[in-house]
Amino acid sequence: MNTEVSLFGYMLQMRSHLLANKITEIHKLRNHSPEPERIEMIEWRSKLFQHLGYALCEDFEKAQEYIQQWADLREQAVPHEYSLTYYLNSVFYSRSIILNVLHNEINDSTLPSSALLEILKIIDPLLDHATSSLINNYTINSYNTETDEDLIITLEELKDFKFALNEATIFAVTDSNNTISYVNDHFCKISKYSRDELIGKDHGEIFKSGYHTEEYLDNIWHLIQQGKVWKGEICNKAKDGTLYWVDTTIIPFLNFDGKTYKHISIQYDITEQKKTEEMLLKSEKLSLVGELAAGLAHEIRNPLTTIKGLVQVLQETTADKKALYSDIILTEIDRINYIVSEFMVLAKPHAVYFNECNLTDILKKVIYLLEAEANLKNVVIINDIANEDVTLHGEKNQLTQVFVNLFKNAMEALPNGGVIRVSTAVVNDNIKISIEDNGVGMSEEQVKRIGEPFYTTKAMGTGLGLMVSYKIIQNHKGSISVKSELNKGTTFDIMLPLVGNKANIQQFK
């Protein structure tokens, strides 16, 4: 071994602590370790210098073995909760520091420049060995897999991921102002714009379909600005004016000071799925309207009979009786008017707009609408709805449809009459609505199947009522659960987020 090289090796061993402390300084400077450095870490780093020194002045092979052991963090009693980058940086910094020392020695002419290459020839393979051993150990022992999984993915694999992402999804990248900086081919295809037409445009403006309220869109922007991932369904407008639906995940990327500098949006085309859903909703509504019409005919015929009778006697009666009869007639007409207008809410086609709506009002109206039919079928509706007003963010017509569905099912489960009890309760930030009947009930098998499209046990059933109801409640960020026992009865519990509940803002962490 060359004397200068050996001498440098001894020096590395002697100064190992000092050099290890230098790494700590670099770490602090680069903000890799906001906390004070642990003494074991410095100890561990100094060992690397010692092993490298040993290779220079004594035995390369042995040094290699030592480095292998050095990379086993658990064995070395080094804190192993840091990220892989943290440990790897120690290796990279060691090389920079050694280069720095070499540079100074050569400048001071204490070391001939020819020794530089000799030393690096020995040190570099050892540092490579240290890096790969650390990676191996780290992965095998999976010290901190979550943060470092990405790091050990080879470039080749990364390329594969990119390819897969490009192939499988509609993909766009926007900058901190939401200006589009990249779109893949699928994105161009679905939006019908060319890449040149999209790059540099405001992602929030160009696809606006008018379907979502400004508030809804502002909310999304607000959340991703805070660094939160947003997931949901968006209706966009393509270049030719047609609308398309995408299931979207927007992932914001933050820089060091916590500001977003880039967003990646990954989308899936769900236009067809949306069309099918809409169709099912429509067909279910039609059959519901038909069913309701039969019940409503009764309800309208009754006041009409009263009116007819009163009008007949109106001519021959005294003035004070006339006033009384007129009052009754007006009340009855009001009732008809009310029933018909409520019925139209269900029957008329309408766009779906989410607003603040009063749940208590909706429930009361549904009960009012169905009371006549219930009477006819010997069913008593017990109203245990809490009196205070409950506001939630939703679509009144759709919510009405859900409750009508559930009440109708309950009534149909009571062929010989019985009781339906409806109650509400506030649970945390949600409202729970329970609709309970003491009817025929369901077996476990039945309970498992309800909500499947076309699953019905009724001769004239559609088997769509619950499916549509589930879908609507899901769109409202709520949930439905069922308890049922054969020949005892059934309870449907619906949970819906109240205004102010975070679930309303569609937040996913």
Ligand code: ADP
């Ligand atoms: P349909 O009412 O047209 O059959 P639904 O989707 O509304 O379709 O309901 C599906 C099935 O779920 C019903 O056929 C019935 O078997 C069962 N079901 C729903 N609600 C109740 C209930 N309250 N009690 C007993 N069975 C019910």
Ligand code: MG
């Ligand atoms: Mg039904």
